[in-house]
Amino acid sequence: MTLPNNPMQLVVIGHGMVGHRLVEALRAKDVSGTWRIVVFGEEKRPAYDRVALSSYVDTWRSESLELAPLEGADIRLGETVVSVDRERRVVTSASGVEVSYDALVLATGSTPFVPPVPGRDLPGCHVYRTIDDLDAIRETVKSAHGSGRRAGMVLGGGLLGLEAANALRGMGISPHVVELAPRLMPIQVDEGGAGLLKRLVEKLDLTVHTGTSASSIERDGSRLIAKLANGVELDLDVVVFSAGIRPRTDLDLGLELGPRGGYAVDEGCRTSDPDVYAIGECAAIGGTVYGLVAPGYSMAEVVADRLLGGAAEFPGADLSTKLKLLGVDVASFGDAHATTEGALEVVVNNAVAGTYSKLVVSDDAKTLLGGILVGDAAQYAMLRPLVGKEVPAGLLEPGGNAELSLPADAQVCSCHAITKQTITDAICAGVCTDVPTIKACTKAGTGCGSCVPLLKQLLTECGVEQSKALCEHFDHSRAELFEIVRATRVTSFSALVEKHGRGRGCDICKPAVASILASLGNGHVLGGEQASLQDTNDKFLANMQRNGTYSVVPRIPGGEITPEKLIVIGEVARDFGLYTKITGGQRIDLFGATVDQLPQIWRRLVDAGFESGHAYGKALRTVKSCVGTTWCRYGVQDSVGLAIDLELRYRGLRSPHKLKSAVSGCARECAEARGKDFGVIATENGWNLYVGGNGGFTPRHADLIASDVDTETLIRYIDRFLMFYIRTADRLQRTSAWVEGMDGGLDHLRDVIINDSLGICAELEEAMAAHVGGYADEWRGVLEDPEKLARFQSFVNAPGTPDPTISFREERGQKVPVQLGIPEVAR
Amino acid sequence: MIPRCVTPVCALSALRPEQGVAALLPDGSQVAVFLTHEGAVHALDNIDPFSGAAVLARGIVGDRGGVPVVVSPVYKQAFDLRTGVCVDSPSHSVAVHPVRVRDGVVELT
């Protein structure tokens, strides 16, 4: 970007989530380049998604927490600012670098509060705030050689404390949670809810000690012994402090502070020095310090606006929370503790079902003020934006499940402060047609993900055809049809449409049902009625070209091929006069075959040991590989071997859309695995698995879902992933869109596939085993069956006569189709 | 385009419901012949007017709102099997050929 001659200089201290957002917002708004930006970050890595910090434990890969990279800012990582001279308007970093500013933004976040317990500095005692903190906890856990059950203590039973306890569980440690207040999550949850919460988390191997605190921690050989005030003694491997946070104001600028710490700022986020702003967790706005990211983001937007001469003001904050950890839903929103004068509470405590809900309403029961949900927080997304609005009819009735509709100004996505109006405007303008496009153009849904169900509802409200009906012949979605076919064992389209649909089907439902039947293993795709359901390409097991000829793509697993087989392909191409091209999928495409030639060509190929490459099907295409350890000096695993194994395992697997994969032998990623539906990258210790990648129209990098797993585990996870996709995706939905649109996002997917949260993994694996066991080459199946073979002719009344409309010319030494005249229609 | 004499195409038993076949006419033109689920036989010009390719016989047969159609395999427009009119763009159509079944043989008349 070109800057004006004399841009002003903005210095940002702190490269956390809020500092990051400020730079993004300013760069987006500052089109004329008024500001140069310098950012100092104490941590050695660029800002990351601290909100999702706990998920780091699942993979130990910091990439999964990365935020969008910043452009147009000079970022100094690993540089702590140690002093600010407000007279000279200069900041100085620990390494002695001086940078002057026209405006300064403090975004230093907070530091964890560690209560003054004797022994708190012992090795093995940690806080829980940064990636480095988690790495240190992992080191302690790794080096602890205690025999038998390993235990840890988390001091603090609030939201973060429970997250930390869950993280310890993930490391194989049984956590004790110690909370001074008489209940867990005292800030968000009331006594009734906390009682249920305690019961639910205790089932998960957490031991809860409330109403007490640690009075000392001592080292005993390799162990830590914690003494609690109530006399209990705990024998521990690790201790984590999670007793709250304090705004970080150690940089003494001589600015006014808020009553409970934090740089005091006005509604425009200005401190007592007009050239200095403070945002995020280090700011006290109206005397309050917010420990959540959404208010920080609002402050960042305010400052970006102010720096460009605007007058934006902090809009206030929504302190609602939803904890989606430990498999237990906890949500708290609005005036959860009914502190409003005259507030009424409607409590439903269902001990049997393990759910607790409390709604807080105004004294006239007309306005929703807040609420608490424990055990089942499905209603959260809908209720939260209704706070301060009229109570929907029916909501307060026993078991009430009112039809809820949101007012236009309700905040739908609180992570990004996006109102219903903003989203519906984008939908009505035709810009957004589904959840992924809403995410892309409004940012709604890209934070914690809890508003995604609401986004779907808004699409419906706006009349965007979110009807799940597959087409005019079925009212069901593809996923529902899949379940019907699976449960009823229907084996034909006719039977299905008669019982569950209407009419004779079309080009949408027929191929979809054909794919479902094939995924569930119903014999050859051209067997009996199935042949009439297939899309053209599947009908002739080849890709139709623009002139009505076909292309032939034999499978070349992993891209590895012997010279003998290469020669066969060359000979076949020469003998049938086919145009040949190396595809983008590491194999060879032979173009220009007529329908009659297909069986003859395949006879030669099958005899030479080739089989269908399914280039025509919504099925596994290729598993690309790089050369890996065998030849490459950097390779750490045998990527070719694994790619071949995977390709042979999943070949022929029919799915909602095509499936692509790749395996790279090391982190250099020469096979481009992260652009694939499932990609594998070798590590020193095993394999990393990535899912949901896509090239094509909307490229998307795949997300890491498991790391350092052995081959057996890897294959188990891929089996589950693919079968879960096949069962639940929409027709023609690639895995990338499927992952993007999933309620609960990647966390949910990981839960299902790795933690078996739905209890279906055994079934998914069985289904895959059935596919692998039942695989047979489709082209061999055709060649061996005269009835199927009979279909491969141009004319029913003149077998062997070539189609007179097809002709070729030559280009660069090969034949190419003569473009057909299209007389009547200009396309 | 319409042949003057009767051209036998194939035995009725050679047609599979909802799977078209192509037939070559003496004048070198091509016809796509379909048998519906209900047992009706229809014949349309085989050339898809949107792509110029002779492929309509290879399209999926079904219905649009009860109208029996074949969907072109190239760019997916649907054509009414009875009238040849394109359901998605009624200003386009393909020729319809009179067809009958006599003594188990499908004939174009």
Ligand code: SRM
């Ligand atoms: C032959 C090949 C191009 C080449 O000469 O290299 C090819 C050819 C076609 N691609 Fe492709 N794609 C080919 C690699 C790719 C790749 C690269 C890859 O696989 O590594 C991509 C991007 C990666 C991806 O899919 O994420 C790719 C993304 C697409 C897309 C966009 C998919 C998307 O999700 O956005 C389509 C359209 C679709 O499927 O709806 C498409 C559709 C097509 C079709 C089937 C279009 C059609 O319906 O006629 C082309 C068929 C040509 C034919 O008749 O054989 N092709 N296509 C490549 C075959 C690879 C193979 O060996 O099987």
Ligand SMILES: Cc1cc2nc3c(=O)[nH]c(=O)nc-3n(C[C@H](O)[C@H](O)[C@H](O)COP(=O)(O)OP(=O)(O)OC[C@H]3O[C@@H](n4cnc5c(N)ncnc54)[C@H](O)[C@@H]3O)c2cc1C
């Ligand atoms: C485990 C965990 C879970 C959380 N879950 C949620 C949640 O579910 N929802 C939610 O809304 N919030 C959650 N939060 C809180 C959320 O992460 C914070 O509100 C948010 O990160 C605050 O952003 P910030 O930029 O103000 O501060 P930070 O992200 O802390 O960034 C401040 C940065 O400034 C750096 N810095 C400080 N002083 C200096 C200096 N002098 N020089 C240079 N750099 C400096 C720090 O090293 C730090 O990197 C969670 C936090 C944690 C730890």
Ligand code: SF4
């Ligand atoms: S990904 Fe690594 S192992 Fe594979 S070819 Fe590239 S550098 Fe070599």
Ligand code: FES
């Ligand atoms: S509320 Fe968190 S992403 Fe929308």
